Each structure stands twice: as structure tokens, then as C-alpha cells.
Amino acid sequence: MKNTLTELKAEILRLTREYSTRAHVAQRPGGDPERAPFVPGETIVPYAGRVFTEDEVEAAVGSTLDFWLTLGPEGEAFEKELAAFLGVKYSLLVNSGSSANLVALSALTTHKLPDHKRIIPGDEVVTVAAGFPTTVSPIIQLGVVPVFIDNDPATGNIRVDQLESAFSEGKTKAVMIAHALGNPFDVASVLEFCRKHDLWLIEDNCDALGCTYSMPIERAKALGITENSPGIPQDGTLITRYTGTWGDISSQSFYPPHHLTMGEGGAVNIVFRPPLKTYAESFRDWGRDCWCPSGKDDTCGKRFGWNLGELPPGYDHKYTYSHLGYNLKPLDPQAAIGRQQLKKLPAFIEARARNWEYLRAGLADLEDIFDFSLPTHATSWEKSLNPDSGNSSYSWDGTGCRTDCSWFGFMLRVKPSASFTHTDLARHLDEKKIGNRMFFGGNLLRQPVFVQLRKDRPAAFRVVGKMTGADAIMNQALFLGTYPGLTKEMMDYEIETIRVFVRDL
Ligand SMILES: Cc1ncc(COP(=O)(O)O)c(C=O)c1O
Numbered sequence: 001m002k003n004t005l006t007e008l009k010a011e012i013l014r015l016t017r018e019y020s021t022r023a024h025v026a027q028r029p030g031g032d033p034e035r036a037p038f039v040p041g042e043t044i045v046p047y048a049g050r051v052f053t054e055d056e057v058e059a060a061v062g063s064t065l066d067f068w069l070t071l072g073p074e075g076e077a078f079e080k081e082l083a084a085f086l087g088v089k090y091s092l093l094v095n096s097g098s099s100a101n102l103v104a105l106s107a108l109t110t111h112k113l114p115d116h117k118r119i120i121p122g123d124e125v126v127t128v129a130a131g132f133p134t135t136v137s138p139i140i141q142l143g144v145v146p147v148f149i150d151n152d153p154a155t156g157n158i159r160v161d162q163l164e165s166a167f168s169e170g171k172t173k174a175v176m177i178a179h180a181l182g183n184p185f186d187v188a189s190v191l192e193f194c195r196k197h198d199l200w201l202i203e204d205n206c207d208a209l210g211c212t213y214s215m216p217i218e219r220a221k222a223l224g225i226t227e228n229s230p231g232i233p234q235d236g237t238l239i240t241r242y243t244g245t246w247g248d249i250s251s252q253s254f255y256p257p258h259h260l261t262m263g264e265g266g267a268v269n270i271v272f273r274p275p276l277k278t279y280a281e282s283f284r285d286w287g288r289d290c291w292c293p294s295g296k297d298d299t300c301g302k303r304f305g306w307n308l309g310e311l312p313p314g315y316d317h318k319y320t321y322s323h324l325g326y327n328l329k330p331l332d333p334q335a336a337i338g339r340q341q342l343k344k345l346p347a348f349i350e351a352r353a354r355n356w357e358y359l360r361a362g363l364a365d366l367e368d369i370f371d372f373s374l375p376t377h378a379t380s381w382e383k384s385l386n387p388d389s390g391n392s393s394y395s396w397d398g399t400g401c402r403t404d405c406s407w408f409g410f411m412l413r414v415k416p417s418a419s420f421t422h423t424d425l426a427r428h429l430d431e432k433k434i435g436n437r438m439f440f441g442g443n444l445l446r447q448p449v450f451v452q453l454r455k456d457r458p459a460a461f462r463v464v465g466k467m468t469g470a471d472a473i474m475n476q477a478l479f480l481g482t483y484p485g486l487t488k489e490m491m492d493y494e495i496e497t498i499r500v501f502v503r504d505l
Contacts, residue, residue, distance in 0.1 A: 009065055013058050020057035027052055029344075030351060030487045040493045047409065047435030047481035048257030051348065055340040063336035070294050074335035081342050082252075082267055086245050087230040090270040090277040093335060094284055097206035097253025098134035099328040100266035104202050104249045105138045105176065107268075107279040110323060116198070117173075119144055124171045124462065126199075128158045128178075129470035132440040133447070135178050135204045140453070140460055147172070147462045148445060153413060153472040155376045156180030156439060160189035166464045167197060178204035179243045181439070181479060182259075182352065182408040184213040186376050187246045188401050191223050194247075201247030206266070207408035209252055209259035210349035213376075214240040216400040238402065245271050249280070254334075257483065259348055259406065260341035262334040279323075287325025290317045294329075349406040351484035355491065356407040357384060357392050359480060362495035363412070369502055371413040371476075375403040409479035411439060413472065419505050422478045425498075432497045435481055442474025443467050 003011065025036040029051050036043075063074050075093050082091040094100050108119045119125070121143030127136050130151040139146040149162040157180045166172070175194055179185055194201045212232065220226065220239035228234055229241045244250035252258075254265035268284075270277045281291055289308060292299040297318070304314045311320060341348075360372060361383055374381065378394040396402060414422045422438075429436045441447050445467060453460050480494055 009062070012065065013062055016058050016061045017054040020054035024052065024054075024057070027485065029053075029347070029484050030355075030490075035487070038487055038489045038493075040489070041433060043490075044433045045435055045481070045490045045494060046483070046485065047437050047479070048483040049485055050256045050261050051344075051483065051485045052261075052337075052341070055343075056337045059336040059340045060333045063333040066332075068295075068332045070332060071329045071335065072294055072332045074332045074339060075330070076293065078335040078338045078342070079267070081339060083269070084230065085342065085345065086242050086269060087227075088245050088250075088269045088271045089274050091252075092268045092270070092277065092280055092284060093330055093338075094266045094268060094328045095330040096264055096328075097204075097251055097255060097258070097266040098137075099284075099326075100206070100251030100253065100268045101134055101176075101202075101204060102138040102141070102326070103280050103283050103328060104251050104268050105142060105144075105174075106283040106323070106325075107249065107276050108174065108200055108202075109142060109144075110279040110282075112275070112279060112322070117200070119173045119200070122171070123173045124166075124168055125202075126163065126166045126172060126175045126177075129443050129445055129463075129467045130156070130439060130441070130473045131178050131180065131444065132204075132206070133444055133449070135176065136444060139176060144173075145171075145460065145462055146176075147464060148467070149464050150467050151180070151469040151473055153469045153477070154371070154374045155183050155185075156373060156411060156473065156477075157183060157185040157376055158190065159469060160186045160193070162465055163190070163193045167193075172197060172199060174200035174202055176202040176204065178206065179208035179211060181373070181411055182208045182211050182405050182482075183373065184208065184211050184243045184376055184403045184405070186401070187213045187243070188215045188219055188223075188399065191246060195223055200249070203244050203247040203250035205244030205250045205269070206253035206258060208243045208406070210345060210406045211243045212240050212404040213243055213246065214238040214402040214404070219400070238400075240402075240404075244269055247271060248273065249276055254338060254341075258408070259352070260338065260345050262330065262338040262341065265330045265334050265338060282323050283325045284328045285325065286327055287321045287323035288318070289320040289322040292318065348484045351486075352406040352408070352482045353404075355482040355484075355486050356405070356410050358488070358491050359410045359482070359495065360392070362491065363498060366499070366502060369415055369418050371415060373411040375405050377401045377403055407482040409437065410482050411477055411479040413476040414478075416476070420501075422476050425501065426478050428501050429478075429480075429494075429497065434494050434497060436478050439473050439477045439479065443470035445470070446474065
């Protein structure tokens, strides 16, 4: 043998990088000089997608050569690195954002919690009507009743003025909502509602990794929160934390359109309370009572010393089940990819803010035709003196709270007075090869699944008030991409295409 194994691996990885540099030019970050040139009208402008370099491909191949396969050393490292970035107690990898939502809510159903905190079938969880379906489906899948309130069409987020009317004494146990398209919801009002009624807050942070929410220090202190997220300097007046780190438990998605990707993947963040990790892990890992990582035995030091359920004393802890669980783990090579993406995350977060600002400034004079999204707590947008900076200029409401959005998408609503609909615009953009999306499922209550559920099991969910905001989003909104793969040429083409479409009608 000419080469040692180490030399052989190094040579494979060197060739891998060379291959990737040449093969994946279209997926490089927006400003990268090696990126494939953009040809307007020919090159598709995706609404989102994987942005990676040879680093991710090398990591995937390296981990595949190691052939641990199931969640192992890379997974463990990723979980620690993500938790350190967010400043949460633990992050737990799962195979998707949908699984993360399922595991997060399941963890709160464990019999290991005191009765008044445990979520059981028939209990209620407050959520919103417009959004992504798998924020809501775990609630129903676990026999719990979602109580829908409306969205504010300007922010896409929960209408906090409706929270109290959704509350039901003795039944409501949690609020489970998403930060819409990278726009933090009104955390201060939602958390105050949760504290008042002793409810869990589950943040679906799938579309908002790296977004921050700030509230006045005194208000945060009253909620028991005194520290900024890591790396965010204390300014003496505000507490600023990443979304996904205010509530009890939160979810991430690592599917390609999201802030970072590993192909498929997701995470459950355990914000403050360590025991929730053991419950979440149990639901992720077959429902087992044992918490040994894959390939390890006897972490608890008494594998044959437990006496649980009606099992014979000393029954193998590895095969002792305290929950009805699943197996929702991803593979180790996915985590290896994710670790490389994490290094790029700060740049990705900034690029999304910058791209949103660029599109907003480019379409600013179309305000008679479109309503543009506003960050939660902002009352108006003003053109920044330097749109390239990604720093928007806003007027804010009187709460003292602020949001800093790393946008998942650039949402606009076609005003009802316009001579075209959002579907007309979406069709036109499609023809011009510009990726666009509706705000996911629109008003979910109008989806076939909910229409059927209303017939099959009318008590499966509850609706409070009129869903006019959710309907407006469904009937008028669409979003363009803000992802870090966009170039200025692409966004100029998007802006010009929309302007021509509007002018020619
Ligand atoms: C808000 C929200 N929650 C959950 C999910 C589900 O994530 P995944 O596709 O990884 O299952 C998505 C997907 O885009 C989402 O937008």
C-alpha cells in the first residue's frame, strides 16, 4: 500500500473540494466571485435554496468516509455549537423542523411533569390561523385542542389582543406559534400572557434563526429574564435575545430554504429547564427511559439496577420505555454539513436583512399598490440612507420593544384596489423565472384537511373570533426570497420585473 489511510482520506477530501469548487458554482453565496453568472430571464431566481461551498461537501464526504452514519460525534458537536450560539441549555438534533415541533410538544406531555403543567388530551394550546401546517399538526396529533386566533396581516404574526379571549381556565396549557417569515412575534405580550396563566411557550423558530427581539430591561426582569443572548452587548436599557430563546422550548428547521441547512434536519432548543431535554430526547429516541448516546452503554451507571413500571427489577434500562416515542434522529453526515453552515450563519443572517432592505427600497414607490410587511413593533418604514447596509430606518410603537429581522422572505400584499391579484402576480413572476411563494398554507382553517376535520371531529379544534387577518394574508400575500444566494443583479431583475408588470397593467 502506497498511502496510509490518513493520506488516502486527505487525498479524497482534496479532490472533493476541487470537484465541489467546479461543480457547485450556482450555490455559492451571493457576493462570491466564483459564483455562476446571472442571466436575466434565463437563470432562475430561486426564492430560497442551499448556499454552500466546498467546506460543506468536504465535511459530508469526510463524515461519510468515517461511516459512523447514525447520529454520533458530529451530531454531538453540532448540538453543543448551536446551543452555544443561541445561549440555550441544550439543542437536540432531529430529522426536520416538523419533527422538532412534534418532539417539543410531546416533551410537555410527559407524566414526569407535575399534573398542572403536563399537557394531556383535551387540553388546549393557543395558536394562529395562518402559517405552516406543522406548527399546528402536532397539537391535534397528540389529542390536544388548538385554539386558533387571527394573524396581523402587517407582521404575519399573532394578534396579541386576542390572546385573553382564547384562554380557557383549567384547559389552556400552552401557546405554540411561529415567528412569521423571520419576523419575531410580540414576545413581551405573549410571555406576559403565559406568565399570568402559568402556560408553556413553544416558539416555532424554524424561519427565524438569528432574529432578535429586545424589550426594556424592567419588563424583561418582571418576566424573570435578565441576560442578553451570547455575543450581544448589554446596552443598559434593553434585553436583547435571539428568537427561540425566550420561551420554554423552541424548534428549528434545517431544510434547504432555512437560515442554515443540512438537507433535512431540525432541532429542539431547551431554553432554561434542563429536565425538558431528557423528556424531548426520550420522545425522539423511541420513547426510551435510557439516555445513552448511540454506541455507548451504561451512561447512568446502573443499566441493570433500575426498577421501573411492572418490569422485573434490574430489567435492561436500554429497553425500558417511559413514553410512546418515535425515532426522529438525522444522520451524522448531516450534522457535519450543519457544523460548516453554522460557521457561515452570521453572514447568512446579515445577508437576509440586507436583501430585504434592498428589495424594500427598490419597490418603495409602489406603496399605493402593495402593502409591505413591517417588523413587529415598527409603525412605518423609511428609506435608509444606505440600503446596502441592511439597516432599515423605522418608527416604532411606544412599547420600547424592538425587533431585528433576518427575514425568511420578502412578503408583500397586493392591495384589494389593485387591478391584479396576487395570483396574477405570482403567475407572471413564474413566467419570468422568479421564485415566489404564498405565506405557506394561508388561513389553515380553509385547507382541505381542516374542512374535513370539522366534519369528522368538530371538537378537534376551536376558533376564536374572525380570521380576517389570516384571510387577507391568504388572499393577497406572496413572498420573494431574501436568501443569501441572491445577488444584486437578481434583485434588480426582480424589482424591474415587478415595476414593468405593475406599469403595463
Ligand atoms: C414555521 C415553520 N415551521 C415548521 C416547518 C417545518 O420544517 P421542516 O420542513 O424541516 O419539517 C416549516 C417549514 O418550512 C416552517 O416554515
